[in-house]
Amino acid sequence: MSVPVLYSYFRSSASWRVRIALAYKQIEYEYRAVNLVKDGGEQKQAAYLALNPSGLVPALHIDGHTIGQSVAILEYLEEARPDSPRLLPRDLFQRAVVRQIVNIIVADTQPVQNLRVLNHVELIGGNKADWAKHWITLNFRSLETLLARHAGQCCVGDDLSLADVCLVPQVGNANRFGVDLAQFPTIQRLAAALQLRPEFKAAHPDNQPDKV
Amino acid sequence: MSVPVLYSYFRSSASWRVRIALAYKQIEYEYRAVNLVKDGGEQKQAAYLALNPSGLVPALHIDGHTIGQSVAILEYLEEARPDSPRLLPRDLFQRAVVRQIVNIIVADTQPVQNLRVLNHVELIGGNKADWAKHWITLNFRSLETLLARHAGQCCVGDDLSLADVCLVPQVGNANRFGVDLAQFPTIQRLAAALQLRPEFKAAHPDNQPDKV
Numbered sequence: 400m401s402v403p404v405l406y407s408y409f410r411s412s413a414s415w416r417v418r419i420a421l422a423y424k425q426i427e428y429e430y431r432a433v434n435l436v437k438d439g440g441e442q443k444q445a446a447y448l449a450l451n452p453s454g455l456v457p458a459l460h461i462d463g464h465t466i467g468q469s470v471a472i473l474e475y476l477e478e479a480r481p482d483s484p485r486l487l488p489r490d491l492f493q494r495a496v497v498r499q500i501v502n503i504i505v506a507d508t509q510p511v512q513n514l515r516v517l518n519h520v521e522l523i524g525g526n527k528a529d530w531a532k533h534w535i536t537l538n539f540r541s542l543e544t545l546l547a548r549h550a551g552q553c554c555v556g557d558d559l560s561l562a563d564v565c566l567v568p569q570v571g572n573a574n575r576f577g578v579d580l581a582q583f584p585t586i587q588r589l590a591a592a593l594q595l596r597p598e599f600k601a602a603h604p605d606n607q608p609d610k611v
Numbered sequence: 612m613s614v615p616v617l618y619s620y621f622r623s624s625a626s627w628r629v630r631i632a633l634a635y636k637q638i639e640y641e642y643r644a645v646n647l648v649k650d651g652g653e654q655k656q657a658a659y660l661a662l663n664p665s666g667l668v669p670a671l672h673i674d675g676h677t678i679g680q681s682v683a684i685l686e687y688l689e690e691a692r693p694d695s696p697r698l699l700p701r702d703l704f705q706r707a708v709v710r711q712i713v714n715i716i717v718a719d720t721q722p723v724q725n726l727r728v729l730n731h732v733e734l735i736g737g738n739k740a741d742w743a744k745h746w747i748t749l750n751f752r753s754l755e756t757l758l759a760r761h762a763g764q765c766c767v768g769d770d771l772s773l774a775d776v777c778l779v780p781q782v783g784n785a786n787r788f789g790v791d792l793a794q795f796p797t798i799q800r801l802a803a804a805l806q807l808r809p810e811f812k813a814a815h816p817d818n819q820p821d822k823v
Contacts, residue, residue, distance in 0.1 A: 452756035471710035498683035
């Protein structure tokens with residue numbers, strides 16, 4: 400079996416999620432950088448679009464197929480590598496809570512403040528940082544309430560899950576746009592603790608080969 | 612076991628997804644309408660926020676718990692009702708393709724053009740319909756490419772899946788915002804065929820008790 404190839408950009412929070420999961424599951428992979436800003440974006444070039452028609456990172460080539468969309472990749476890893484450390488609990492309702500948190504981040508928050516949306520906000524006369532801050536803050540309020548109900552040492556209880564894998568990169572985005580995390584004590588506490596774990600350090604944007 | 616309760620708004624495409632899945636799986640439920648526009652929105656009232664801190668529909672009360680986020684609900688139904696008709700294929704790579712399509716819709720498209728984002732676009736001086744049309748068109752281009760590769764009678768092969776459950780309501784949004792679907796022949800063909808199925812008819816906004 401050939402080694403998986405991750406198409407990633409160091410700063411992309413969606414790529415960052417997959418890097419955490421791969422590190423935690425101890426899946427070796429080749430890192431292939433896709434520069435989202437150089438020359439209008441390598442993700443918009445034909446070679447990459449053939450792999451991922453969305454023109455977004457990440458994409459993972461694994462087991463002979465290429466998968467786009469971070470959540471599709473994360474769920475695939477969970478199903479295709481059942482002997483690796485789990486990122487979904489066994490209890491069905493706990494799994495639903497994990498996926499609820501995941502979707503608040505990957506659907507309600509990140510796509511509304513990603514690079515292409517922010518560029519379009521600017522195009523129609525809006526302020527990119529204000530926009531990003533507004534949506535992250537609004538969604539972090541809901542997230543804080545949910546996490547206060549369900550968190551232990553991790554987002555849902557004491558075991559690492561896909562919720563943690565998605566939370567830390569989104570907190571990275573929040574910091575980048577100057578969101579005051581003191582409003583969200585549970586999020587702040589969880590992110591601070593999670594960032595100390597080796598798989599989160601390995602996956603951090605600063606530790607990627609394409610970091611500039 | 613008490614009957615599940617679906618908190619829904621007839622026009623909400625995220626609620627619509629769950630209605631299709633419930634109908635297809637023949638799960639009886641009580642419909643509880645949450646009016647997203649009346650008096651500033653019932654979804655922002657304390658009683659509803661206690662159920663779903665995101666202040667979004669849908670939420671499903673089932674098996675003693677309330678779950679928010681349509682995808683978390685859909686995955687829960689798949690896992691908790693294994694004897695009902697499947698909406699995820701057995702093959703792991705096919706499952707990944709389904710989830711890739713699902714996420715293009717539920718993450719890249721719908722949250723960027725939902726009610727609260729459109730209201731904010733207007734607030735910063737943008738045009739709501741132009742904005743919605745822009746993002747739906749952009750994402751439908753990627754979706755069309757993927758579907759041309761994988762579709763049979765349904766989005767992925769000939770069996771109904773979560774991809775179909777998400778596609779039809781998003782096509783509903785596209786029609787609402789005047790997106791020309793002739794650009795997307797595979798999407799158009801699939802949506803036309805799917806809409807004839809009884810579970811899609813039952814779930815359609817026009818057939819909900821809160822339709823105005």
